[in-house]
Amino acid sequence: MEYVIEMINIRKEFPGIVANDNITLQLRKGEIHALLGENGAGKSTLMNVLFGLYQPEQGEIRVNGKAVNITNPNIANDLGIGMVHQHFMLVDTFTVTENIILGKETTSRGKIDLKKAEQEVREISERYGLAVDPKAKISDISVGMQQRxxxxxxxxxxxEILIFDEPTAVLTPQEIKELIQIMKTLITEGKSIILITHKLKEIMEVCDRVTVIRKGVGIGTLNVKDTNPNELASLMVGREVLFKTDKTPADPKQPVLEIDQLFVKDSRGVPAVKGLDLVVHAGEILGIAGVDGNGQTELIEAITGLRKSESGSIKLNNKEVRNLSSRKISESGVAHIPQDRHKHGLVLDFPVAENMVLQTYYKTPFSKKGILNFKEIYKKARTLIAEFDVRTPSEYTLARSLSGGNQQKAIIGREVDRDPDLLIAAQPTRGLDVGAIEFIHKRLIEQRDHGKAVLLLSFELDEIINVSDRIAVIYEGKIVAIVDPKKTTEQELGLLMAGSKRKEAGEESHV
Structure with missing residues (x-):
């Protein structure tokens, strides 16, 4: 069997950690090959070795049967290897074409021939069904378009060989469908793809073979047609994973969050939340389902004090909190797992321990008369790291060094430990593997069972149906229906999210 890429017994070490421990990966021409593993298993590290961003301590890489030494990404490019990174490497103020040709500019008489480049970009875009405007500015296009x-x-x-690193982590369901189609088109054009992912559904749908790695060790390579999601999950995590979250029926009590006729504008001053009403009770998980861009982000930001609202009422335990500062709202009993963990959840260049007290550092025992007590801060961090299974070399490790799943566990530990009345979880499992997802769902249900109110915002419909006790559907800035997850389907929710009205008799929704 001839392989276009062979990575044989690759070992990559960082101080105190073996990220890749003698892993072998072989890619056939014309296949989509999944690289599957938990957050922090070493998937991206292995691909960064292939792309020349890291140098391995040992092992061999062959391209089309020839041993090669890939010491930087330019060599990878020359060998026909391209990488689509999870965090896009684009210049916001440049156009699509300017970003594409950056570093590979064609010049005519010493000047960049932008017209020619635009024409080339348009031709490639049309050939592969990518539908991108070469003249558009990066800052003006959607995340899905930026990925294209x-x-x-x-x-x-x-x-000729494309590495996709967690390509669907930031995409809407519609964009994911489009991306899968793009991948299939690339394969018909003779390309070969390595897909780094932990989404089992996507592997079953689009991949030919899958290589599983766990904690830096290669577990094996399987034909996708000969396996199933349960087997893959067990290989990836090292134990059986429950896809259905076990929970008893909710026992809702008094209202904790009451929103009445709320109006909020987005960053451009355009109304995003338009007269929204919502009630969340103690002892329930209320899920918000909706297509991205229907006012969810602005709603969460208004509740948590990150954005001013125009009018209406936000009551917490019967007290008005609308337009109070984030700290005042936090101290009123609101915890927030933010949608963007890097932007609003962590200070990436602070140690894990200091991130654990971002909401409480000014209180005793963590500070006295304005002076921080690091002994208490680090002691608290050790407790939370153990309780929430945050896998980190130590509490002194910088937050940016942790995998996405462990960053998320650190945030959840910090927020849950504050014993809030209302826990807002926005996209709590975005980009996480099945093991971490299972852990986080259990924690949300635990909070509900302790009599807390939980507001869950997610674009993953199976997560909303699986975890919520009631589902509020948001469309164009308003709640248009409240449904029972036990009596609805993804199809019905999808229609409601697209603005269809419920027509069933006796199914009138009451917010």
């Missing part, structure tokens, strides 16, 4: 630009960047450089 990253794909175009690799194709413009002549890539």
């Amino acid at each position: 630009v990253e794909i175009l960047k690799t194709l413009y450089r002549g890539a």
